[in-house]
Amino acid sequence: MALKDSYLPAHGNAGYRVAHYDLDLDYKPIAARLSGRARLTVVAGVALTGLVLDLGTFKVDRVLVEGRPVRFTHGGGKLRVRAARPIAAGTRFTVEVRYVGTPRPIRTRAWGDLGWDQLADGAIVASQPIGAPSWFPCNDTVREKATYRITVTAPSPYTVVANGVLVDGKVGGSTTTWVYEQDVPMATYLATVQIGQYEELELTDGQPAAVPSRLVAKFAHDFGRQPAMVELFERLFGPYPFGQYSVVVTDDDLEVPIEAQGVSVFGANHVDGKRGFERLVAHELAHQWFGNSVGLADWRDIWLNEGFAAYAEWLWSEESGGATASAIATRTRVALLRQGQNIRIGDPGVDDMFDDRVYKRGALTLHTLRTVLGDAAFFSALREWTHTYRHRTATTDQFIAVAQRHTARPLAAFFQSWLYTGKLP
Numbered sequence: 380m381a382l383k384d385s386y387l388p389a390h391g392n393a394g395y396r397v398a399h400y401d402l403d404l405d406y407k408p409i410a411a412r413l414s415g416r417a418r419l420t421v422v423a424g425v426a427l428t429g430l431v432l433d434l435g436t437f438k439v440d441r442v443l444v445e446g447r448p449v450r451f452t453h454g455g456g457k458l459r460v461r462a463a464r465p466i467a468a469g470t471r472f473t474v475e476v477r478y479v480g481t482p483r484p485i486r487t488r489a490w491g492d493l494g495w496d497q498l499a500d501g502a503i504v505a506s507q508p509i510g511a512p513s514w515f516p517c518n519d520t521v522r523e524k525a526t527y528r529i530t531v532t533a534p535s536p537y538t539v540v541a542n543g544v545l546v547d548g549k550v551g552g553s554t555t556t557w558v559y560e561q562d563v564p565m566a567t568y569l570a571t572v573q574i575g576q577y578e579e580l581e582l583t584d585g586q587p588a589a590v591p592s593r594l595v596a597k598f599a600h601d602f603g604r605q606p607a608m609v610e611l612f613e614r615l616f617g618p619y620p621f622g623q624y625s626v627v628v629t630d631d632d633l634e635v636p637i638e639a640q641g642v643s644v645f646g647a648n649h650v651d652g653k654r655g656f657e658r659l660v661a662h663e664l665a666h667q668w669f670g671n672s673v674g675l676a677d678w679r680d681i682w683l684n685e686g687f688a689a690y691a692e693w694l695w696s697e698e699s700g701g702a703t704a705s706a707i708a709t710r711t712r713v714a715l716l717r718q719g720q721n722i723r724i725g726d727p728g729v730d731d732m733f734d735d736r737v738y739k740r741g742a743l744t745l746h747t748l749r750t751v752l753g754d755a756a757f758f759s760a761l762r763e764w765t766h767t768y769r770h771r772t773a774t775t776d777q778f779i780a781v782a783q784r785h786t787a788r789p790l791a792a793f794f795q796s797w798l799y800t801g802k803l804p
């Protein structure tokens with residue numbers, strides 16, 4: 380099973396896979412206190428005497444395997460669980476972890492704090508790429524996906540948004556419980572919970588949004604064309620891959636918006652009433668196809684997420700009467716020529732995973748491929764890509780193979796120079 384990620388080998392654990400996460404969380408925003416019960420349905424890949432999960436700084440009260448308390452140790456981001464008796468390969472079993480504490484983001488050198496983060500009034504989760512253990516015990520690897528049920532209890536004035544569909548809710552005396560089900564597979568870094576005092580709205584296509592009341596009017600204008608974006612992307616990329624798409628706008632400013640599966644999160648600063656950040660609305664929406672449904676098998680292939688989402692911005696610009704993709708391509712080329720041509724976007728290195736050139740040169744790679752293949756073959760290749768790898772993971776080599784099926788012209792040299800050579804072709 381899961382070999383180590385080539386960029387982030389400290390996260391993710393071998394020997395098993397998680398088929399389902401059932402998370403039951405209670406959050407007190409003012410005290411910033413989270414108490415959780417995570418019930419994982421695990422499938423043993425080999426004979427096991429226990430297993431290792433990724434989990435940040437919490438007090439772990441109990442761990443149960445198949446409902447019976449077992450011994451465990453917890454430290455250095457790893458929860459090591461001993462099974463009471465050996466578990467045969469192929470066995471499906473449950474591991475339950477009860478934990479409590481103030482969620483602490485996962486500290487990283489390259490990307491700062493990741494994961495669960497306290498807002499001025501509420502909380503967000505922004506895990507990409509390794510923040511998930513800041514709020515639940517998991518096998519934190521990008522190459523595996525599981526289904527989820529996320530139950531959150533929070534004080535009643537707060538709205539809770541999580542991945543999937545709201546299937547149940549219960550208003551108690553002072554708290555409300557929200558139950559979300561994500562029944563299509565999802566990577567750990569795309570799991571999210573958003574808690575804040577939001578107004579709940581619907582866009583014209585019925586998709587939900589949670590927005591601070593002071594921003595509702597501006598939001599209606601800035602996100603008013605999102606339904607048209609969905610239509611465009613469905614035409615170009617294939618059907619929207621999930622049941623629902625929710626947008627959350629936090630009352631705080633955020634450095635960048637965040638994509639989660641079926642949810643995108645924007646900061647108050649991304650809503651200006653002038654559509655000043657519409658390109659990011661398109662970018663985050665496009666990640667539902669590229670990154671969330673078609674996931675990465677290894678973080679090395681990050682351009683498959685970011686190059687594609689960045690190119691979707693250009694496609695929306697063209698569709699909505701802004702600059703054409705080819706005008707943006709020309710401009711981007713000039714900008715890239717001015718920067719260091721020392722990044723191989725097909726393997727940028729862990730510190731440069733989110734370098735702007737992965738996005739821009741990735742988009743330019745796709746635009747150039749479009750000019751080589753022609754529009755019909757190019758978009759047909761994209762639809763084959765999203766269809767073949769829907770709700771799965773994929774690699775750059777698999778993308779190259781899909782593209783190659785849409786042209787007689789050999790593409791090996793093309794991708795070698797665009798993805799694996801520093802100098803801009």
Ligand SMILES: [Zn+2]
Pocket residue numbers: 662666684685688
């Ligand atoms: Zn992105």
